[in-house]
Amino acid sequence: MRVLLKRLISVTNIPMQRYAVRLCSSDSQAKAAVKDKPEEHEPKESEKIEVQKKNVVVEKFGQITTLNIDRQPTRNSLDIATLHEMTEAINAFDNDPEAKVLVFNGEGGSFCSGFNMNDIGTVGYHNLKDAAMRLERRPLCDKITIAAVSGYAVAEGFELALSCDLRVIEDTAILGCLGRRFGVPQSLFGARKLTSLIGLSPALDLLITGRLITGIDAHRLGLACKLTSTGTALGEAIKLAKSLVKFPSNAMVMDKMAAINSQLNPNSEESMRDEAIMNSLLGNAIEDMKEGVKKFQAGIGKHGKFYKLTEVELKDWELEETSDEVTIKIKQKEKEDNIKS
Structure with missing residues (x-):
């Protein structure tokens, strides 16, 4: 755990004391840790870590937000309470004017194992699906989303990863439609998303057989924007997020929505909604372009450089x-x- 924490801190350049809140064993200890910190060393409001101690932990580092599912005994399965917390966290991210990138992660070495099978038996499949309605949206968020996939990403957990714009996947990760064994269908439009990402034939193979694939297989099929080693998915995802927040966001979101609309939402109400959002972003994108022209004329970004964009x-x-x-x-x-x- 300490090695992983050091890697993450080295990637994100986040001071060690900010993790004190996450490492406390209770809410009262967490509050005490924050209270005991000297006032002059308190981070800025936009850099503070936010903690939700039940099933989901939300952390904010400047313009990057991480949503960590924390139900480790069940490999981060999704029950109704967890789904409601996720909905609240995703909506808060979408409505936060400072936030640009959302990173999904699973605590304890697994991304997400899908709907809790015991809950399907007790509260019923329809109640779980209703609680997961926010995860059905295409795109999942108007802003950029990244899945840091480690361990098991199966059933609805696999679909959650597919719902994100980008996926950083560990080579030892296990992905697939594991609900096939028990007759549980893809509940979050996963079949449509998978087909749009890798094509009909390989998608049918995974959907019909329910066979599991490794992170290496997922990368070969085109599901991973980056293949990484065990224990590094979150750090690499945050590193990727840091490389994206430097870009003007309006044009990036417009292009993302255009691409998703062409595959997932043709001639639908969601497509019309996304077109309206893109039109609303166009004015701001034009202003970004004016600034970009000035930067280019001043010599910034010459010869295709993506660094030192100041x-x-x-x-x-x-x-x-x-x-x-x-x-x-x-x-x-x-x-x-x-x-x-």
């Missing part, structure tokens, strides 16, 4: 291209003058 002084080698173009034009003009004379 104002920097142009280097001599960055001016060479412009210098060459001017020289060529002058030589061409001299040739034309010689021909005339």
Whole structure:
């Protein structure tokens, strides 16, 4: 656990004291830990960790939010209470103007094992499905979502990973439609999402047989944007999120919705809703473009660079291209003058 924590902190550059809240064994200890911290060392409001101690732990690091399912004895299965907490957390993220990327994670080494089978027997499948209604939305969030997949991501847990925009998957992770054994259908439009991501034939193979695949198989099929080693999915997902929050978000969300609409929501009410959101973002995207043009003209991002996207002084080698173009034009003009004379 300590090794994993050190990796995560090294990736996210988050001071160690911020994890004190998460490591306390009770809510009263957590409050005491926060209270005892010197006032001058308190993080800014946007950097504070938020803790929900029941089934879901929500943490916010600046513009990045993590939603951690914490039902480890059942490999993070989903009961009605957990689904309600997740709905509340996802809606809060969507409505937070500062938040840009949401990372889904499962505590204790497994992403999510789907609906709790005991609950299906006691409260009924329809009640669970109604509680999971928020997870059926396509896209899951208007903003960017990433799944940090480790351990088991099966049944509705597999569908939750498919619902995210990007997936960072550990090579030893196990994914698949495990509900096939007990006659439980894909409850969150998983069949449609899987088919749109990997194509009809391989999707039918997984859906009909219910066979499990490893993270390596998932990467080969195109489900993983990044394949990583055991114990590193969350850290790599946060690292990916940090690389995305530097981009202007309006155009990124518009392109994401256009891609999803073309596959999942053609000619539907959800598609119309997403088109309205994209139109509302267009004005802000145009303003972002104006700023982007100014940055490019100042030399930022030249030659396809994705780093140092802030104002920097142009280097001599960055001016060479412009210098060459001017020289060529002058030589061409001299040739034309010689021909005339």
